[in-house]
Amino acid sequence: MVGKRVTSAYKNDGFDNTDTMDWNHATLKHWLSKVLTDHEAYGAAAGRPATFEPDKDHRNASRLRKINRLSSEVITGQLTVAGHRRTAVWLMVKLKPPLAQMRTLLKVDRQFHNEIHAYQNVIPLLLENLPEGARPPALPRFVYGQNECGSHWSEDVIVLEDPRSWGYKPAVRTSPELNANFMDYDHLAVAISALGRFHGLSFTVKQKNPKAFRKLVGNLREIQWDEDGWLIKNNGLKSLGMRGARPLMEEEQYQGGKLKGFLTMIREADRNLKLAMTPNEPFAVICHGDFCKNNLLFAYDEQSGKPQDAIITEFTAIRYGSPGLDLSYFLYKCADQDVQNDRWEELLTVYLESVSVVLPVDVKAPTMDQLHHELKFHALYGYAHLLFAVPNMINEYPLDRTLLEDDKATFEDQLVARLDSSDDKITQILSATVRHIIDHGYAPLNIRSTVSQQL
Numbered sequence: 055m056v057g058k059r060v061t062s063a064y065k066n067d068g069f070d071n072t073d074t075m076d077w078n079h080a081t082l083k084h085w086l087s088k089v090l091t092d093h094e095a096y097g098a099a100a101g102r103p104a105t106f107e108p109d110k111d112h113r114n115a116s117r118l119r120k121i122n123r124l125s126s127e128v129i130t131g132q133l134t135v136a137g138h139r140r141t142a143v144w145l146m147v148k149l150k151p152p153l154a155q156m157r158t159l160l161k162v163d164r165q166f167h168n169e170i171h172a173y174q175n176v177i178p179l180l181l182e183n184l185p186e187g188a189r190p191p192a193l194p195r196f197v198y199g200q201n202e203c204g205s206h207w208s209e210d211v212i213v214l215e216d217p218r219s220w221g222y223k224p225a226v227r228t229s230p231e232l233n234a235n236f237m238d239y240d241h242l243a244v245a246i247s248a249l250g251r252f253h254g255l256s257f258t259v260k261q262k263n264p265k266a267f268r269k270l271v272g273n274l275r276e277i278q279w280d281e282d283g284w285l286i287k288n289n290g291l292k293s294l295g296m297r298g299a300r301p302l303m304e305e306e307q308y309q310g311g312k313l314k315g316f317l318t319m320i321r322e323a324d325r326n327l328k329l330a331m332t333p334n335e336p337f338a339v340i341c342h343g344d345f346c347k348n349n350l351l352f353a354y355d356e357q358s359g360k361p362q363d364a365i366i367t368e369f370t371a372i373r374y375g376s377p378g379l380d381l382s383y384f385l386y387k388c389a390d391q392d393v394q395n396d397r398w399e400e401l402l403t404v405y406l407e408s409v410s411v412v413l414p415v416d417v418k419a420p421t422m423d424q425l426h427h428e429l430k431f432h433a434l435y436g437y438a439h440l441l442f443a444v445p446n447m448i449n450e451y452p453l454d455r456t457l458l459e460d461d462k463a464t465f466e467d468q469l470v471a472r473l474d475s476s477d478d479k480i481t482q483i484l485s486a487t488v489r490h491i492i493d494h495g496y497a498p499l500n501i502r503s504t505v506s507q508q509l
Contacts, residue, residue: 079118082108093198102136125160127151130216144219148212163203164275165370169212170199172369176270176340180255183262185414191251192365217365222351235447236390237347239397241361243404245350248364250408253377256339258417271374284324291323294441298484315497316488319434330434333374337420337428343371345380346387378428382436387443391486433496437487444480
């Protein structure tokens with residue numbers, strides 16, 4: 055049985071000093087094999103046990119081969135079930151990071167809750183309302199999840215089928231001149247098509263089954279805000295955000311008040327970001343929240359080598375909000391300046407066409423004008439999150455989990471240090487983004503009026 059109902063206590067986000075769990079190959083194999091057998095994954099039972107064989111570190115066979123991400127450790131391997139018709143299933147296993155400070159700061163318990171909820175409840179309901187013959191977005195197959203939290207954090211796990219076994223792989227870099235964090239137009243178009251199909255499913259369910267949809271949305275957990283504000287505290291977004299605006303103050307074309315809208319928006323950056331992330335109808339959708347190159351895998355045409363499909367992974371940041379949140383985050387983080395300037399409308403057209411193909415005839419997609427209105431003010435989300443991403447795009451040693459071990463510096467201090475370490479290149483990217491926001495009218499002069507219209 056795949057996708058069996060999971061245990062999810064989600065008790066609290068309290069600081070937990072239990073940092074001793076260190077899975078090795080033998081312990082993880084024994085534990086996860088038993089867990090998947092007990093939960094009858096792929097028909098496993100007492101007489102037909104499941105056996106999970108984790109991939110080994112080629113340097114030390116007793117160690118696991120891990121992919122360390124900020125909010126999880128990812129391990130891959132093969133699952134076999136005695137007597138099952140499939141000889142082996144490739145799995146991707148996500149575990150919580152051992153550092154308690156990281157689990158607390160990044161709200162990892164909430165992230166695991168969101169991802170399990172997405173696979174267990176959100177995605178099935180969205181797909182249930184897909185019109186006959188419509189092509190859904192490609193999504194991972196959920197196997198098992200547990201999120202007990204607290205003292206049981208080390209046994210919390212999310213198990214998925216590994217999309218790479220289906221032929222998907224990370225984006226291929228097509229040009230050495232292109233920054234490794236950016237994608238070319240072909241990859242961007244395939245990815246934004248997948249996003250459009252994912253967003254489009256929300257429009258249908260909202261209309262066809264609004265009660266169930268509200269229940270799904272109500273069970274999502276906030277991972278970016280707490281009682282002290284946004285991820286960057288003390289209105290730090292204001293000072294960091296000005297980094298991209300200052301170079302434009304010296305340019306003649308941005309004199310005469312043209313910067314006023316952006317400066318007004320960034321002056322109360324925390325407040326305005328909170329407003330931007332507040333869902334407004336009628337076009338709010340279930341957003342991915344972290345839609346970018348790192349969370350996409352691509353399938354390629356064997357003859358042309360061009361991308362033909364993208365699978366969306368990592369639903370830890372899933373939230374309800376404007377489609378402009380995902381769009382601005384994706385395009386400002388993954389498209390270079392030339393694509394943003396020359397092919398922005400093309401990509402938005404691809405997105406809208408993809409939204410339409412998953413809608414029944416009585417459900418309408420937004421128009422291009424309406425989509426631009428959604429991007430107005432909501433583009434602040436993309437810019438704010440670019441501040442986190444841009445150090446990794448430039449610096450030789452990107453911002454990673456090791457920085458969080460320094461309890462003498464705040465997260466904001468460490469981020470500022472990373473931004474300062476390659477100031478010219480980083481400022482160039484940020485100022486190009488501010489330029490795009492202003493030139494496209496995404497920083498309105500009257501913010502209160504824009505928000506009231508959307509609310």
